[in-house]
Amino acid sequence: MNPEATGSRTSLHRRIRPFRTGGMALGGVPMATVLYLQGAPPGSWLFLAFTALLWPQLAWLLARRSADPYRAEIRNLLVDSALAGAWVPLMHFSLLPGALLLTLTTVDKISTGIRGLWLRSLPGMLLAMAAATLVTGGAFDPETPMPVILACLPVLLIHTTSVALGSYRLIRKVGLQNRELDRLHRTDSLTGLSGRADWERHAAELLREQAPGGAAACLLLIDIDEFKRVNDRHGHAAGDEVLRAIGATVGALLRSGDRAGRIGGDELVVLLPSTPEPLAIAVAERLRSAVEAIRLDDYPDVRPTVSIGVAGCGASSTLRDWFNAADRALYRAKDGGRNRVVA
Template identity: 45%
Template sequence: MAKAAREGHLRFVVRVYRLRLLGLGLGALPVASVLYQLHAGWWLWALLAFNALAWPHLAYLFASRAARPIETEHVNLVFDAAMGGVWVALMQFNMLPSALLVAMMAMDRISAGGWRLLLKSLALQAAVCLATWWLDGFRYQPVSTMLNVAACLPMLMIYPVWLSTVNFTLAQRVRQQNRQLDQLSRTDALTGLSNRSHWLETVGVEWLRYQRNQRPAALILLDVDGFKQINDRYGHAAGDQLLGDLARLLQRGLRDVDTPGRLGGDEFGIVLPETDLERASAVAERIRLLAENSRPERAGQHIPWTISLGVAAVGEEAHDVGGWMRQADLALYRAKAQGRNRVCVAQARGGGSPVASAPA
């Protein structure tokens, strides 16, 4: 887990490295245009070359080798902001290049660390700028020439687009991860079917649809006959394999609109929209036959297995979702009591025997 977290931190460091390499390279152009106009000494040109060409690589080395890469990278970002304050003062507050540097760095800080990092960076940037201005004799030449405007254009046109592209890619990745997490929260890990909570939500939706529109729907509850004995005889790995086989069998034997789910252990459920009791009973019988005729194999041994199923249609006999579920559960219990490997349907109120099917 720690290794995975560090890999995520290093991806952040690489992302900032690329942005810094581009941003400082483009940002050096307007600074150089002002230094040229001011007939700056060689040491200022050397400092600019170091800041634009060498510092991005050094910052990457510091962060990538640090015990806490993100914290070190945040320190590097604050240092970037401080250097921005130095250049604003040394450019004697030339208006367009100065505003461009401050604005682009602010965008970068928000993207990398939000408002907290931005405020910290701006505070240091202002302090360093004032100190440098004092050391430079409070010189002030805010007028920007056409040379300065031309030197600012590459950064104005390229860097925001690149930063937006990076943020868009990150947003897409977050959306994909959220979709995956949502899928995981709704899916049973062993079988790939809906888990209990999601399946019950689907049952609730069908119940409400019946209440509004009186549309038919049915539930099937089923489990594996003698599942504990299968686990004891063939091992839990064989039992897990059998549950996976059952899940695939359900997916193969149902419509796209039907929702199978694992309710726990070897108990499964199926929601059948737009399905009356007779049709649901036929679906349950087809699934029973598929299970009976399948012969999963484990370590060269065929594992005989069957399932029992209980069917209940939505209707006036069930006053709520819980009542509907109880009807299907009682039908499943009767299937077990009558010898297993069979389908029983919920008994109508005041009616006689439940409908049942069993192997010949």
């Protein structure tokens, strides 16, 4: 058994079912081998049939029909450990199958990810072991014959492989979740552009990497014209649509290596590495024209435009200097009538 620890409470019994069914059937092979070599009575064989074949199905039915399947499955897992404990004396403490059974049963409890479950299973396991010892009269034969060793190998190999595969799937799942969280952390959810922390990090890298005499990087500071009026007249849903449309337009026009982000509110920024100012102005004009052509199906009266300030980083010693230079150019664009580019 190796159910993933990250599954939901309600699906615990469904995740454990195949592992319990397969694990107990496999475990029945070395137990049957020990019973055969011991010449065990019919009662032991009946108990083996219950443990290896009937109990996994009964456990499934008990959990599925319970008002609280999660708690019912916890009880089933504790019963699993008690059954394992009982089988150690019934096999006359045969060393390898007994140790294998107790170890794998405990590992299964740990693999569920339920905190402290393996500790909670120990009292039941020890009590069942003590009761079975009384039933067998304390018969003790720890030697493990070769047929029993061979019967134990499939259990050891298959169980270890299933645990490894389960751990691999869990690691991959956690890795994918971590990458998605990192993407969400770096991305503005409304525009789909970089968040502020992400573009500021890239801007700082551009400043550090700026080579003397090389083509200066440029920063475009973009402000949506009359954005407050859009929100006031048409509602914030219209404002969100404008931001989404402009974000998609800006993202579609970026060149390889460019980086666009949202500062907050109605302001966006574009970083253009190794771009001289005349080329940056041309890029800004393309962005301005593309935004001017945006039409929103749900808000046909909304005609968004943007004002853009352009600044190169050649004379900027810090990110704040660079940003302030672009901000001054943006204010000149807005003072000049909006919907224009100023460097």
